[in-house]
Amino acid sequence: MRHLDIDFSQLELPQGWRDKAQQLSDSLRDAKNEKQRSDIINNNQDHWKVVKPLLASLFNYKCWYTEAPQQGTDVDVDHFRPKKRVQETLSTVTPHEGYWWLAFCLQNYRYSCIVANRRRTDVVTGVTGGKADHFPLCDESKRAQTPDCDLEDEQAVLLDPLKATDVQLLQFKSDGEAMPRFSKEKHARKFMRADQSIVFYNLNHSDFVRCRIELRNKIDKDVSAAKRYFNKLETGDAGNDLAYEQAIYRLCKMCSKEAPFSSFCIAYMDEFRHKPEYEGVLDAVYL
Numbered sequence: 001m002r003h004l005d006i007d008f009s010q011l012e013l014p015q016g017w018r019d020k021a022q023q024l025s026d027s028l029r030d031a032k033n034e035k036q037r038s039d040i041i042n043n044n045q046d047h048w049k050v051v052k053p054l055l056a057s058l059f060n061y062k063c064w065y066t067e068a069p070q071q072g073t074d075v076d077v078d079h080f081r082p083k084k085r086v087q088e089t090l091s092t093v094t095p096h097e098g099y100w101w102l103a104f105c106l107q108n109y110r111y112s113c114i115v116a117n118r119r120r121t122d123v124v125t126g127v128t129g130g131k132a133d134h135f136p137l138c139d140e141s142k143r144a145q146t147p148d149c150d151l152e153d154e155q156a157v158l159l160d161p162l163k164a165t166d167v168q169l170l171q172f173k174s175d176g177e178a179m180p181r182f183s184k185e186k187h188a189r190k191f192m193r194a195d196q197s198i199v200f201y202n203l204n205h206s207d208f209v210r211c212r213i214e215l216r217n218k219i220d221k222d223v224s225a226a227k228r229y230f231n232k233l234e235t236g237d238a239g240n241d242l243a244y245e246q247a248i249y250r251l252c253k254m255c256s257k258e259a260p261f262s263s264f265c266i267a268y269m270d271e272f273r274h275k276p277e278y279e280g281v282l283d284a285v286y287l
Contacts, residue, residue: 176212
């Protein structure tokens, strides 16, 4: 997961999109009951689907949660706060009706692969994940119940790629698996948020782990080449200079925000950066 700094107010939307979104939101507020609100949402799903290509382009057509590239596959516009119901409240006396007032709110949309957004069981690991209509809070009593509630008072468990302070809670192991950055013993809340997000977003789905391992192998090869040619730069051989430059270029590409699973690449490469035998070798990657 990478931090996405998006100014939604500056996005070039289809003509009339904002006006219609406001009209639909007003209709939801005026609806007399949950059934009427549900009908309005169901009958106007195309309104958020039409901005899907725009949202996709903001992160090089990668899922905002997993960083998996999305070509030739189904994708979703996830409502970060669920629009119709909240799974965590279904067993309560008064289940939450969902954040219906955000159904047509652009700021609530997240471009997502179906593995992260829909409930799926990994056939390899047997682990079931997927966000769906889940939206756990650290303190359920703080959940917003109406449009007049302040969403900032909620303490969401799930990490949001639009918040840099959320993204930093994730780390990766060299075997390609995501893990909490902070320990459970010293930072229980940070650990819990990252740990649950890994499950709900299916970050350790076997397909994603396999892709990260493939990238790890490429990094190993390019880091080895970079080290070899870095140590030969003093010879004055132009061929060594070019080979070193090309190895660094490939590593930079893998770490760029546009690249698949780039947060893993950065984390894995950082392990080399702090080893004495690689001193100076990878500095150019971080410039």
